Amino acid sequence: MYWSADRDLTASLVERAEAAGYGAIVLTLDTPLLGWRERDLERGYLPFLDGEGLANYFSDPVFRDALDQPPEENPGTAAMHFTDVFADPSLTWDDLGWLRERTDLPIVLKGILSPEDARLAAEHAEGLIVSNHGGRQVDGAIGAIEALPGVIEAIEESEHDCTTLFDSGIRRGADAIRAIALGADAVLLGRPYVYGLALGGEDGVEAVVKNFRADLDLTLGLCGCASMREVDRSCVIDASDR
Ligand SMILES: Cc1cc2nc3c(=O)[nH]c(=O)nc-3n(C[C@H](O)[C@H](O)[C@H](O)COP(=O)(O)O)c2cc1C
Structure with missing residues (x-):
């Protein structure tokens, strides 16, 4: 959801999402203005x-x-x-209380890149998405994968549970394994499925997902892991330590 400057419209979007059976409200925070x-x-x-x-x-x-x-x-x-x-560029963290009053669905905050925002997100929501919007907003923004360890550390130090999802640049199995190894609970695909859709409609999307899963499965085995649950920090090295 993009939080509209018209509050009644925002409330209506939330109500409709609930009525349509969605399981969470993903609120995009990094696009109060288009880059x-x-x-x-x-x-x-x-x-x-x-x-x-x-x-x-x-x-x-x-x-x-x-x-x-x-x-x-x-x-x-x-x-x-x-x-x-x-959009409503005047929003602050305090406004999230308004959304909380309007829905029982979990709230997931999308576009988190700094440890400080991660700490605040954990206070205010059930989940967050580490994302730099695919680099489409701020030129030279930190890579989402570079931001992930700091976000995970902040969540671990926080007294709140917060599911951490990750997007921006997940293209192959190894990308997903890297993000999970660094502490993400799951990863999301942005553009790849749209490429599949453009080329082959529903079958194209299915092909993208099948190929992605096959690559992930093989790479997992090649990393010596029998399941995603075995993927941890030992699967990656910190290049700055070398
Ligand atoms: C054409 C297009 C439309 C998008 N629309 C939205 C949107 O409505 N809301 C949102 O939060 N992100 C939107 N995004 C960003 C994606 O959700 C995602 O964060 C971004 O593409 C990074 O993932 P990727 O590298 O896998 O593409 C859009 C991205 C693209 C390319």
């Missing part, structure tokens, strides 16, 4: 402005109520309204 993306600008690739990729909004009753004409009749104005309300 400067030259390639998108050069190509004029801004699909939201054409009303593409906004089905969650265009189908939302609160979003629709705020429009004079429905998005089907006037997608341009609906898209401009989306750009007005898409």
